[in-house]
Amino acid sequence: MINIALPKGRLGEKVYGLFASAGYEFPGMLEPGRRLVFVNETLNMRCFWVKPFDVPVYVERGTADIGAAGKDILMERNPNVYELADLKTGICSMAAAGVNGWHDDPSRTLRVATEFPNIAREYYAGLGRDIDIIPLRGSLELAPVLGLSDVIVDIVETGTTLRENNLSVISVIARLSARLIANKSSYKFKGEVIDEMIRRLPQ
Amino acid sequence: MFNPILTDEENYALTLRELYASKGCKFYRMSRFEEYDFYAGKKDFLSSGAILTFTDIDGRLMALRPDVTLSIIKHASPGKYYYYEKVYRPKASGSFREIPQCGIEFTAPGASDLEEVLRLAVMSLHSVADGRKCVLDVADAGLVAQYIPQDRKALILQYLSAKNIHGLHDINAPAEIIHLAELSGSFDGLTGLEEYGEEIRTDYSAVTTLSYYSGLVFKGYIEGIPEAVLSGGQYSVDGVSGVGFAVYLDAVTGGKSE
Numbered sequence: 001m002i003n004i005a006l007p008k009g010r011l012g013e014k015v016y017g018l019f020a021s022a023g024y025e026f027p028g029m030l031e032p033g034r035r036l037v038f039v040n041e042t043l044n045m046r047c048f049w050v051k052p053f054d055v056p057v058y059v060e061r062g063t064a065d066i067g068a069a070g071k072d073i074l075m076e077r078n079p080n081v082y083e084l085a086d087l088k089t090g091i092c093s094m095a096a097a098g099v100n101g102w103h104d105d106p107s108r109t110l111r112v113a114t115e116f117p118n119i120a121r122e123y124y125a126g127l128g129r130d131i132d133i134i135p136l137r138g139s140l141e142l143a144p145v146l147g148l149s150d151v152i153v154d155i156v157e158t159g160t161t162l163r164e165n166n167l168s169v170i171s172v173i174a175r176l177s178a179r180l181i182a183n184k185s186s187y188k189f190k191g192e193v194i195d196e197m198i199r200r201l202p203q
Numbered sequence: 204m205f206n207p208i209l210t211d212e213e214n215y216a217l218t219l220r221e222l223y224a225s226k227g228c229k230f231y232r233m234s235r236f237e238e239y240d241f242y243a244g245k246k247d248f249l250s251s252g253a254i255l256t257f258t259d260i261d262g263r264l265m266a267l268r269p270d271v272t273l274s275i276i277k278h279a280s281p282g283k284y285y286y287y288e289k290v291y292r293p294k295a296s297g298s299f300r301e302i303p304q305c306g307i308e309f310t311a312p313g314a315s316d317l318e319e320v321l322r323l324a325v326m327s328l329h330s331v332a333d334g335r336k337c338v339l340d341v342a343d344a345g346l347v348a349q350y351i352p353q354d355r356k357a358l359i360l361q362y363l364s365a366k367n368i369h370g371l372h373d374i375n376a377p378a379e380i381i382h383l384a385e386l387s388g389s390f391d392g393l394t395g396l397e398e399y400g401e402e403i404r405t406d407y408s409a410v411t412t413l414s415y416y417s418g419l420v421f422k423g424y425i426e427g428i429p430e431a432v433l434s435g436g437q438y439s440v441d442g443v444s445g446v447g448f449a450v451y452l453d454a455v456t457g458g459k460s461e
């Protein structure tokens with residue numbers, strides 16, 4: 001039995017679309033409802049929806065043999081798992097953004113609002129810039145507009161939300177997409193099935 | 204074999220100790236603490252840089268051992284040893300935990316000792332696996348050290364240990380490193396281990412650090428246990444070369460409930 005953790009939400013639905021087109025279908029996965037676990041007896045596989053941030057936890061602990069997670073979540077949590085394939089869906093970037101025309105004053109500590117404190121810390125440490133992390137859960141664009149922070153570190157897809165709030169990208173930190181991850185031990189013993197899945201997925 | 208008075212951990216430790224003793228290894232007991240400085244200079248050798256400290260009666264800063272290998276290298280005369288100790292390391296939860304380890308160290312090893320250690324590693328896996336499948340991943344850290352560019356060492360090692368081959372391509376890692384990352388199949392770097400077939404495999408995701416590890420490194424897995432239960436390799440510390448491994452008994456017993 002192969003257990004698969006997919007992230008609840010848009011990215012997970014895109015990844016499930018890839019799985020289904022490769023012949024790995026789990027009836028009922030996309031129907032609205034509260035069911036979380038779906039079994040395909042023929043494939044001997046079980047698929048479940050979990051919170052995007054939790055996918056690496058399920059995989060690292062072996063409850064899921066494989067899973068799909070955004071590169072942002074992998075960079076933030078740094079789980080001890082294999083990252084076997086770039087699924088090339090959900091493509092976007094991790095970027096630092098500020099109010100249009102904003103200039104950094106290196107004599108002050110930079111206030112950074114973000115949902116990804118580890119990514120922000122590592123990025124600014126690499127630049128040698130001292131920062132103060134302001135942890136937020138969503139609506140980050142508000143922070144620099146209202147003066148809560150100088151910049152934000154966040155996922156940027158099309159840039160529309162930034163533009164509408166008079167913000168612009170200062171620098172791109174990383175390019176993101178969905179990745180297929182596997183538990184290290186599971187891959188030792190179920191590697192053939194997992195490799196076959198990867199071969200069949202459109203890449 | 205199974206003693207009902209003992210806990211699972213103690214039973215596994217007993218089985219392993221009997222195995223190592225039957226192969227002529229001497230028991231090494233850590234009865235004292237090392238000074239903090241002893242470990243502080245060798246943080247790269249330890250799996251975590253975090254060390255639990257306390258002050259001794261005479262004011263010296265001491266450490267609760269994060270590792271046994273370094274003490275064997277420092278105190279014991281060259282030879283074959285086995286140990287069963289608790290080490291103190293931070294776990295993913297963020298706080299220090301007491302981790303039971305049982306392992307062997309061959310210091311100043313001879314020519315056939317490497318093969319014997321690999322053999323013992325597979326036998327150790329089997330003796331705690333309760334009939335489940337086992338795999339020992341082996342890689343040559345020396346080859347990685349030879350080809351890895353110094354400026355991107357940390358990132359390349361991270362991708363190598365994560366089998367992130369698309370990532371290695373993205374950052375233009377040297378072709379030799381990508382080739383190593385793609386290797387698989389039974390390990391053929393040593394003769395005399397053919398009987399183990401696919402149980403001993405070449406897998407470069409076993410390389411997680413290059414400091415002190417100069418030759419073969421290995422990691423052991425048991426089906427149904429989500430993390431590596433055995434880890435070891437050939438090292439060189441303070442001019443002493445050695446080869447050994449530890450079995451993480453907490454991982455072995457932790458996976459038993461599944």
